[in-house]
Amino acid sequence: MxxxxxxxxxxxxxxxxxxxxxxxxxxxxxxxxxxxxxxxxxxxxxxxxxxxxxxxxHPRLISAIQAQMEKFTHSCYQIVPYESYIELAEQINQLTPGTHAKKTALFSTGAEAVENAIKIARAATGRSAVIAFTGGFHGRTMMGMALTGKVAPYKLGFGPLPSEVYHVPFPVELHGITTANSLAALQALFRADIDPKRVAAIILEPVQGEGGFYAAPFDFMQALRKLCDEHGILLIADEVQTGFARTGKLFAMEHYAVTPDLMTMAKSLAGGMPLAAVCGRADIMDAPAPGGLGGTYAGNPLAIASALAVLQVIKDExxxxxxxxxxxxxxxxxxxxxxxxxxxxxxxxxxxxxxxxxxxxxxxxxxxxxxxxxxxxxxxxxxxxxxxxxxxxxxxxxxxxxxxxxxxxxxxxxxxxxxxxx
The missing domain is CATH 3.90.1150.10 (Aspartate Aminotransferase, domain 1)
Known part of the structure; x- marks a missing residue:
């Protein structure tokens, strides 16, 4: 060939x-x-x-997937559940930042995790608006595109996009945008375009991936947490690209003295198998009604077996x-x-x-x-x-x-x- x-x-x-x-x-x-x-x-x-x-x-991932294939490959967790889904959720709840009670739901892709994080935030707050940042990337689905802070090639020809998504500049001092500039842009947004009491969530990547590997400044992340608490806004950390040891911590948010309300993750979670997750405060995660979350392939047992092996490899190696x-x-x-x-x-x-x-x-x-x-x-x-x-x-x-x-x-x-x- x-x-x-x-x-x-x-x-x-x-x-x-x-x-x-x-x-x-x-x-x-x-x-x-x-x-x-x-x-x-x-x-x-x-x-x-x-x-x-x-x-x-990785040989341990191959072994884990092969062992699961000998049992079953699919049942749809929402129809016939299985222990490994629960075990992975327990481990993610324990490993993510914060000591508060958490719950985790599993999905198939990073964009799907982001979509569901927005759904959860809206259900928990009763609000509809979402704020994201220029240069951010959150997926190619309709809501993912709306949140993504880059037009070409992701948004070309696909409009109109979902409404009530607002963007402010991400602080990149190399390009002349400081933490103060970004925070001022947020305040200007609240004065001119959207009442903060109508904002369900602010979503950002702790380190922008597609946007250029710019890490959020420490003081900016702290200021976002304070602003979210002041207005009852949920802070969502999109760790799809930054998670699972990439930044020298299991999750990039561990570099900050800040705990997000919700986290999305995917990519290296299952080492090549399609798997994603949303983890967050238990009361927030419980906001959607039964049946509001899920998916036919969400939490596929082969992918979960691989993910459990990934977590062990990260620790052991x-x-x-x-x-x-x-x-x-x-x-x-x-x-x-x-x-x-x-x-x-x-x-x-x-x-x-x-x-x-x-x-x-x-x-x-x-x-x-x-x-x-x-x-x-x-x-x-x-x-x-x-x-x-x-x-x-x-x-x-x-x-x-x-x-x-x-x-x-x-x-x-x-x-x-x-x-x-x-």
């Missing part, structure tokens, strides 16, 4: 709206390595967009600590390239959630073309990278946290070559 043949079949059989980055097709993978159908090897620093914190085909070690090595390498690559405008990241941002060194403006060149050259050399950011001038690194030291050295060497050649 040749990549070019599969590409022709793909173009004939699937719509262009499903954008595909690579022109090659996966054959097999192991941990942080992936091979295409022509047996070319790649180091995978995309990890299925942050899904593979435990790597491709100390992946929170590993994220910090690998992230520090990457940042050290990037910083060593500053004098050789004048396009580097910023290097940032919590734990293993690291990004490098590129600007044109003459105009001091975001340089998306340079970023694309780095990505393309790295891919030619066998390193798979993702870009992101409002201006498409950021490379984000989502290496599996199980990446070996030797493979990390190889990847950093390729990265340095690509950046200098670009």
């Amino acid at each position: 040749k990549n070019v043949d599969l590409q022709q079949r793909k173009e004939a059989a699937t719509p262009r709206g499903v954008g595909v980055m690579c022109q090659f097709y996966a054959s097999h993978a192991q941990n942080a390595e992936l091979w295409d159908v022509e047996n070319r090897r790649y180091i995978d620093f995309a990890a299925g967009i942050a899904v593979l914190n435990t790597g491709h085909r 100390q992946l929170c600590e590993r994220a910090q070690i690998l992230g520090d090595r990457l940042k050290e390498k990037l910083n060593s390239l500053r004098t050789k690559v004048p396009h580097i405008a910023d290097i940032r990241g919590l734990g293993g959630m690291v990004a490098v941002e590129f600007n044109d060194p003459v105009r001091a403006q975001p340089d998306a073309d340079f970023t694309k060149r780095v990505q393309a050259l790295a891919l030619q050399k066998g390193l798979l990278l993702l870009t992101c950011g409002t201006y498409s001038n950021v490379i984000r690194f989502l290496f599996p946290l199980t990446t070996s030291d030797e493979l990390m050295d190889e990847a950093l060497s390729i990265l340095a070559e690509a950046m200098q050649q670009a």
Whole structure:
């Protein structure tokens, strides 16, 4: 089988709206390595967009899924329930920030978790409005698109979108937006557009994913918590991309002295199996009536078996600590390239959630073309990278946290070559 043949079949059989980055097709993978159908090897620093914190085909996940397949693959939890759903909910309730009583509902995708978090918030508060932030990404469903703070490509041609969703600037000092600016924008919104007593929730990513790996400032998160408490607004932390050891903590909200009312999670929760969750204060989670939450595949038993194994792997292999070690090595390498690559405008990241941002060194403006060149050259050399950011001038690194030291050295060497050649 040749990549070019599969590409022709793909173009004939699937719509262009499903954008595909690579022109090659996966054959097999192991941990942080992936091979295409022509047996070319790649180091995978995309990890299925942050899904593979435990790597491709971790043996403990495979064993857990195989064991569950010997029992049953589906019953629909809302029809015939099973213990593993309850066990995973118990563990999530225990592991998420805060000592208050919590409950967890399981779903299939991150966007589905976000949709249900909004449903829960509206049911609990009796309010309808929601506030999100520019640069945020919350999914491709209708409510997910409405919450997402980026038009192209996510919203083009899909309107009208759900109403009563408002956006304010996310604090990114590199782009001239401070915590004070964002808080002032919130107050202006309350004066001009929406009574805060009609706002059900404020939703944000502790570290913006698609938006550029910008971490929310500590004082901003504290101010949001205070503002939400003042007006009876629920604070929703979207941890779909940041969760499960990526930032050096099990959840990114652990970096802040702030407890959210609701949390969404997905991606690396089940190590490649489709599974998502909403966890929150027990009284809030109980607001929807019976039957108001769920889904045919929500909490699939195979995915749950994988998720239970993921949590054990993170603990046993100390992946929170590993994220910090690998992230520090990457940042050290990037910083060593500053004098050789004048396009580097910023290097940032919590734990293993690291990004490098590129600007044109003459105009001091975001340089998306340079970023694309780095990505393309790295891919030619066998390193798979993702870009992101409002201006498409950021490379984000989502290496599996199980990446070996030797493979990390190889990847950093390729990265340095690509950046200098670009």
